[in-house]
Amino acid sequence: MQLSALYRYPLKSARYESLQSAPVDSLGLQGDRRWMLVDESSGRFLTQRLLPQMGRIEARYNGEGGLRLSAPGYDSIEVALPDPDAALRGVIVWSDSLRVPDAGDAAAAWFSAFLGRPCRLVQVPQSRARQVDTGYAEPGEKVGFADGFPLLLIGQGSLDDLSARVGRSLEMLRFRPNLVIAGAEPYAEDRWKRICIGGIEFKVAKGCSRCIVTTLDPHTGERSADREPLATLKTYREREGQVYFGQNLLPRGVGELRVGMPVEVLE
Incomplete structure (x- = not known):
């Protein structure tokens, strides 16, 4: 498995930056x-x-x-x-x-x-x-303006599986991840508890619950008339009224990430 893409969102809910490398600090990607x-x-x-x-x-x-x-x-x-x-x-x-x-x-x-x-x-x-939220983190672990956690990870295999179910290719940026992992089976990230990339350990804290933003075209802002991919996700990724796709991470160290780095599952 390897880190196949890195994305940063300097302004919450605005457009992305695609990066080849990025420092990691206590709040996620710098x-x-x-x-x-x-x-x-x-x-x-x-x-x-x-x-x-x-x-x-x-x-x-x-x-x-x-x-x-x-x-x-x-x-x-x-x-x-x-x-x-x-x-x-x-x-x-x-x-x-x-x-x-x-x-x-x-x-x-x-x-x-x-x-x-x-x-x-x-x-x-x-x-x-x-x-x-101390239900998932230690006291002193902080987040900036992200919804709840410093980092979001999605497996490329998970998106490919979702695209097949929807019947058309979906953009990864609908889900606004920071880290994309290639080489894992669909939804493998659901089972991870700790991973290591570039010598930095990350705790896999909890699944990411998804909202209407996933139905917006990441380039134009136009909403999908068929409410996809949220409609399909609800058929197989819903529990207790929430739809989950991707995993929230907590960095347990600082360093630098680069696209192409191997990903090790520690637990």
Whole structure:
């Protein structure tokens, strides 16, 4: 088995970056989902679940923590990494409330114009990250703005099996993974508890429950009229009212991942 693809999402729910290598820190891939959009008045996080057009926003991580933003019909802008202790804004991610740095009025105006609603851009420093659910993680294990866990892994064999069941080839990016593993049988990742890639150990914490975002074309944001692949997943991957595809990971070390690295199942 080997690591066949690496993806990073600098801005939560915006477009992906395809990488050949990436450092891993305590929050997952460096620069992954450290930025987020929130409703200006409530502070509640915004995603493609509510705003499918977010999938057309390109946010490139610049290596210094900042972003270069572009979107169809809009001039690109650069956003610098804000001071981690200045201009703090209260935000809500699912059931978590936290205070994080606001990126300023220029970025907010750019996003508000594109999305047609008042919003703010915020960033999470490691010092202000959220505790991962302690039902699956140790105290002190943190996550940035990802839904619940630092990393998501999907086996290529699992996607190939799902595509065959649906009857058409599906894009892996519908599921927004960080790590794609080739060479394993379909859904082998369901049975893993610990794996090692590039000398970094990862705990396989829990299956990833899927939502309506999987029915959006990852390039256009258009929703599948037949509600695929969620409709097919419900026929064989549903339990207790949730549909699962892929596995959430917790990094138990730091280092660097590169496409092509072998994957070892430790447990």
